[in-house]
Amino acid sequence: MNWKALDFEQITARELYLILRARSAVFVVEQSRVHLDPDGRDETSVHVFAVEDISRSMPVIAYARLHAGGAAAEVVVDKILTSPLRRCDGTAHALIERVIAAAGERWPGRSVRLLAPLDLRGFYEAFGFRKNEGPFDERGVHTIGMVRKSRLSMCLGAYLERTYRMDAGCIDTVEEI
Template sequence: MLPVFSRPDPDMNWKALDFEQITARELYLILRARSAVFVVEQSCVHLDPDGRDETSVHVFAAEDISRSMPVIAYARLHEGGTGAAEVVVDKILTSPQRRCDGTAHALIERVIAAAGERWPGRSIRLLAPVSLRGFYEAFGFRKNDGPFDERGIRTISLVRKSRLNLGLARTAGCIDTVETF
């Protein structure tokens, strides 16, 4: 029997926005959440605002935006390299308070939907820790490269080919960290 996880709070405010649509407060809170996970929690010193934010779609969920850390899930989508027929998803995170409650699952569902709406017919590519391979495979992603070392983490590249009418698989269990570089 597969373990069961609770569904995320239905009152979460999910958004998929272009850079120009994000308010200054939302941008600040997104960058704060990314720094909290990628720089502080994972002890990886790097420049997080890397020049791709302005041409990306930002998918995120926030609870009470007046709180200091309301962004509970986030992912960034952008076109692959020049002429690439794929969408790249990176900066994927869930806040420590929302891990193991289905929030990561809801985030990936929304990422796939946003990619399909913005870039129909394109494959989706991401990098993920080896330990999360099963999580992403439940959404139709398949390993296409790796493992290799990325900032001290054993990482693989995964691709989800474009498919019409794909029913999203449900995944079970606890995701401790959902992070892509």
């Protein structure tokens, strides 16, 4: 298995074709989600994926797309998939670990946000994601929004909390003369 985390410009034409083919196989064919998959975000995203034997017709076994979330200072992860042949074998776990690492490298200090099927909540919580919205119906699937705070933002938050508590406990002892 060969893992890659590439900007759009770094992806070869063959890799792009295989990524789009895998996304269509999972989202359009398997999950019956009729939609325009190339949505204009691919060109500004980081693409994390694993391939096995590139000469096969469906070598992309795991994939996720990461892009800046705009004003919220978040990284958005979407188009998350694993090949049906590689589910429940640790591939999805390896994908999310690589997604978190890529987000931290590219956008240090930002939270990571994704939408997850409700039945995968526990899977994502194992990586530090926490539910922040939902559940709601997303094309027939009960879905929740989840966020994972970055270690940097968690450390900064803890520091500010400690500092605030210490300042709140201080008493001004300056006397007027």
